[in-house]
Amino acid sequence: MLLELAADRKVLFIGGKGGVGKTSIASAVGLQQARSGRRVLLVSTDPAHNLGHLWERPVGDEPVLLADDGGSGVLAGLEIDPHATIERHLEQVGQTLRDFMPEHLHKQVDAHLQLARQSPGTHEAAILERIAEVVELAERDYDLIIFDTAPSGHTARLLALPEIMAAWTEGLLNRRTKAEKFGAAIRALDNDDPSSSRGANRDRRIRQVLTQRRNTFEKLRGLVTDPAACSFIIVVNAERVPVLESAELFHELERLGVEVGGVVVNRLSPTDQGEFLAARRTQEEAQLATLRELLPRVAVDTLPMLPADLMGEPAVEQLAQRLR
Known part of the structure; x- marks a missing residue:
């Protein structure tokens, strides 16, 4: 067998x-x-x-x-x-968050990641x-x-996590869609504002990261259930x-x-x-x-x-x- x-x-x-x-x-x-x-x-x-x-x-x-x-x-x-994996995972997450956040919030990102290092579920993710x-x-x-x-x-x-994480990431993508529509409406009111194009670029990067994560989890889920x-x-x-x-x-x-x-x-x-x-x-x-x-x-x-x-x-x- x-x-x-x-x-x-x-x-x-x-x-x-x-x-x-x-x-x-x-x-x-x-x-x-x-x-x-x-x-x-x-x-x-x-x-x-x-x-x-x-x-x-x-x-x-x-x-x-x-x-x-x-x-x-x-x-x-x-x-x-597991320890090296968690450190790499948090470093990647931290870099992504810092890319999306204004510089004055970077210290808060670092503080959040320090708490996340010991949070339930971090190891499994x-x-x-x-x-x-x-x-x-x-x-x-x-x-x-x-x-x-x-x-x-x-x-x-x-x-069980691939299905959970894929569904969770899909939920984030749905929320991003709503946020992007709202952001686009705001930017349409002021096309001369330089932050308008930066906001649009940030939205695209966020969606790209979330889509990649969702696809990764869906692919793994598809493999283990095949x-x-x-x-x-x-x-x-x-x-x-x-x-x-x-x-x-x-x-x-x-x-x-x-x-x-x-x-x-x-x-x-x-x-x-x-x-x-x-x-x-x-x-x-x-x-x-x-x-x-x-x-x-x-x-x-x-x-x-x-x-x-x-x-x-x-x-x-x-x-x-x-x-x-």
Whole structure:
């Protein structure tokens, strides 16, 4: 299921409850696809990044090489830096506002941005814009983009934002239309006033910025809700809380119009390594049955518990060989 989805899509989101192995599976899928000759970009959106730790090398806010097949296939990694992203986001917003405001109001713009730095929603908006930017750039250079996401609730909120932000920006554009009509009427009364042409130019710049933002969010929304281009894989451990949380995530994604391609049950206990693990496997099978009952239409793959920590390319390669 995993390999078929990866081969047929442009974008994959790998998500689920924290600690279930999302980064490991995202890395294994990416490596397998790179080995098959595709150019893959693996992007971590989780503020608590694990990508660099897993691959045992520095990974930052720009793509770095993780693996290649000696030919056209390549796997690159990127960890979105939330602090740098917020700073870039606020700098861009600040520059735009200062362009639109008279100089004597610039200090007020700076004070507003300082408050916004800690305001609810600033982090999510900045990350969303960075994701849209990464997708736009990666579409030119990569065949597949895999997002290793933050835990369930954060990711569901993030995927809801493109629609929210597009609608919000559309509302701003509608208000700009009314303001421009009023401004044009005022300027028509005094065509000799030099500020008249400056006002018209400012209105055009504001509309241009808002239109660009709306189009960016609408494009991202269109991508994540296109089942031919994008799919979401939920990773879960066969335990009660992760199973119930994964079912909730599935229904939230379904409500948002995001295709869930399947569920991967990770780290199943072996049945032949002693009574303790055998007993645990019995409990896990019961939770697997619950998962299938809660999500009867969803494909389910399973992966075994590995005997050692998954660190470095050889270990990722072993996991990739177990994918189906």
